[in-house]
Amino acid sequence: MTFRKINNWLHLWxxxxxxxxxxxxxxxxxxxxxxxxxxxxxxxxxxxxxxDKQVLMPSQLGAIAxxxxxxxxxxxxxxxxxxxxxxxxxxxxxxxxxxxNPYTGEVVSTKDVKKGDFDFFRFILNGHRFLWMPYSIGxxxxxxxxxVFVVMLITGLIWWYPKKWNKKTREKSFKxxxxxxxxxxxxxxxxxxxxxxxxxxxxxxxTGMVYGIQWYSKGLYWVTSGGQSxxxxxxxxxxxxxxNKHYTPEQAIDKAFMLxxxxxxxxxxxxxxxxxxxxxxxxxxxSVYPSAGQFYNSQIYQFDxxxxxxxxxxxxxxxxxxxxxxxxxxxxxxxxxxxVGSILxxxxxxxxxxxxxxGASLPVTGFIxxxxxxxxxxxxxxxxxxxxxxxxxxxxxKEVKKFVPKKAEKKTAEEVPVLMQTSTNIS
Numbered sequence: 001m002t003f004r005k006i007n008n009w010l011h012l013w014x015x016x017x018x019x020x021x022x023x024x025x026x027x028x029x030x031x032x033x034x035x036x037x038x039x040x041x042x043x044x045x046x047x048x049x050x051x052d053k054q055v056l057m058p059s060q061l062g063a064i065a066x067x068x069x070x071x072x073x074x075x076x077x078x079x080x081x082x083x084x085x086x087x088x089x090x091x092x093x094x095x096x097x098x099x100x101n102p103y104t105g106e107v108v109s110t111k112d113v114k115k116g117d118f119d120f121f122r123f124i125l126n127g128h129r130f131l132w133m134p135y136s137i138g139x140x141x142x143x144x145x146x147x148v149f150v151v152m153l154i155t156g157l158i159w160w161y162p163k164k165w166n167k168k169t170r171e172k173s174f175k176x177x178x179x180x181x182x183x184x185x186x187x188x189x190x191x192x193x194x195x196x197x198x199x200x201x202x203x204x205x206x207t208g209m210v211y212g213i214q215w216y217s218k219g220l221y222w223v224t225s226g227g228q229s230x231x232x233x234x235x236x237x238x239x240x241x242x243x244n245k246h247y248t249p250e251q252a253i254d255k256a257f258m259l260x261x262x263x264x265x266x267x268x269x270x271x272x273x274x275x276x277x278x279x280x281x282x283x284x285x286x287s288v289y290p291s292a293g294q295f296y297n298s299q300i301y302q303f304d305x306x307x308x309x310x311x312x313x314x315x316x317x318x319x320x321x322x323x324x325x326x327x328x329x330x331x332x333x334x335x336x337x338x339x340v341g342s343i344l345x346x347x348x349x350x351x352x353x354x355x356x357x358x359g360a361s362l363p364v365t366g367f368i369x370x371x372x373x374x375x376x377x378x379x380x381x382x383x384x385x386x387x388x389x390x391x392x393x394x395x396x397x398k399e400v401k402k403f404v405p406k407k408a409e410k411k412t413a414e415e416v417p418v419l420m421q422t423s424t425n426i427s
Contacts, residue, residue, distance in 0.1 A: 004158070011155035012370065014148050019363030021131070021145035026360035028128035029204070030353045033340050035121050036293065037349075045108050046084045046099050055079065055102040058257050059250035062274060064105050065089050069096055073276075080269035080292060084108050143212035149359075150205050153198055156362075160191055183372055190365035193358050200355040207339040210332075221317075225328025231315040240280035242306035249275050249305065256284045256303040259310075264299055268292040275305035283311060293342050296334040297322040 001009075040046060062074050065087045072089040079085045084099040099108040113119070123132075130138025162169040173195070176188040210217045221230040247255065252275060261267070269289040276282035286301040299321055302311045313319040317329045325333060337343035341352025 007155050007158045011152055011159055014152050014155070015363060015366050016370065018145045018148040018152070019367060021141060022149050022363050023360050024131055025128055025142060025146065026356045028124045030356035030360065031124050032121070032128055033349050033353045033356070035124075039121070040083065043099075043109070048082060048084055048101055048103070050082050051103050053103060055085070056100075056105055058253040058272060058274070060105065061085055061087055061100060061102075062250070062253075064100055064107065065098055068098055068107060068110060072096065073278075074274040076271065076273045078269070078271045080289075139212060143209060146205050146209050147213065147216075150202065150209075153194075153202055153205070156194055157198060160195055183369075183376070186365050186368050186372075190362060190369060194362055197355050197358040200351065201359050203338055204352065204355065204359075207335050210335050221328055221332055223328075224331050225316070225326060228316055228326075228328060230317065230332075231313075233313070233315060233318045236283055236302050236311040236313060237281040238275075238283050238304040238306055238311075239309075240306075242304070243280045244306075246307055247305075249277050252303070252305050252308060253284055255308055256286060256301070259303075259308070260286045260288050260299070260301045264288040264290060266290070280306075293345070294337050296330075296337045296343065 058077060061077055065074060066072065066089075069089050072095070075088040075090065075095065077085055077087050079102055085102040087098045087100060089096050089098075096110065096112045098110050100106065101108060126132055128142075129135075130142055132138070133141070160173065162173060172188075172191075174192060176192050177184055180188070206220075210220065218230050222228065246252075253272070257270075257272060260270070260272075267288045267290055269292065270287065271289075272286040273284065275284050282305060284301075284303040284305050286303075288299045288301070289295065290297050290299070300318070303309065304311060317325070317332045320329065322330060322333055334343055339352075341348035341350070344351065
């Protein structure tokens with residue numbers, strides 16, 4: 001069996017096995033790309049005009065939330081310029097939340113999430129991450145289904161590559177024949193769109209695998225960082241012996257917030273957690289976002305909730321700034337933004353949407369190709385002569401003309417050979 005036959009066999013059967021996984025992951029992924037934009041569009045009240053003044057302090061926002069939900073535990077706050085501050089209380093998943101004007105403290109809206117309530121984007125994310133199955137079952141299926149998709153992209157490129165380049169193979173490899181038959185258009189959609197989206201699909205798939213396959217994640221960082229270990233995100237803890245000696249919880253979160261804002265005066269947004277008053281070892285976590293809608297260059301702070309000492313671990317990725325990071329660490333910090341396209345801003349998200357949409361179409365068009373070849377009507381030699389193989393090579397079949405003998409014609413006497421005439425006269 002030749003290399004091409006093995007390659008094509010792998011592409012075919014891996015595609016049939018993983019097709020439904022790729023379809024679901026890509027469709028849910030292209031919807032998730034615009035999660036923030038769709039949410040803001042459907043909730044116009046959350047848009048707030050930017051003002052040239054300081055937003056409310058964490059303790060003030062916390063007091064507003066506790067007034068609305070007395071007795072509930074404060075969880076976290078997220079804020080983007082031009083939007084309301086989102087305050088979560090209770091459990092991180094579930095519980096309740098408020099949208100608050102960050103300048104005036106006006107409560108714009110509230111939301112109470114109960115167990116079993118339907119959340120569209122949570123539903124989409126669950127499908128994207130584990131196919132709506134139990135996490136322990138669905139997550140490995142998605143992770144290794146994505147790995148199979150990467151293999152299929154490579155085998156697909158090999159199958160697509162013509163054995164010989166000429167004008168006809170170039171046209172068939174790079175152009176879709178929209179005026180062709182359904183089978184021809186479907187084949188072109190699979191081959192041509194698959195080729196144009198190849199590098200982008202690879203980037204999205206490879207960055208997605210970072211979140212689910214540990215050996216791949218660590219190996220990728222080891223290669224890109226020149227042999228460094230990825231390390232673990234530090235489980236930093238406050239000094240519980242210093243409790244109640246320096247600051248109240250409200251003072252601590254406000255001062256920590258001011259320290260972070262002082263170093264990032266032009267930030268586009270932030271996220272911070274309230275100190276857990278029931279756990280003396282919990283910390284204050286603050287993440288500041290210099291760029292709107294991007295996370296790669298975020299500045300992370302962790303403070304001891306009692307002394308406000310800034311805590312730092314030894315991870316080469318999570319415990320240093322983007323500016324201080326080496327190539328491998330910068331690439332890892334950019335991983336999510338590459339995965340959703342936001343590394344290139346809004347145009348990048350549009351590109352990611354289109355690419356994942358094409359990715360979702362590949363198992364569909366591929367299945368139709370297989371079905372037509374397996375169960376479709378056999379083509380005549382003339383029609384097959386106008387088709388071509390999946391690798392772009394034209395099938396050269398010449399139509400054989402049927403031999404039809406000529407009818408015998410009557411000849412005049414002048415046309416009959418002299419010898420024939422002589423023999424007749426003799427008889």
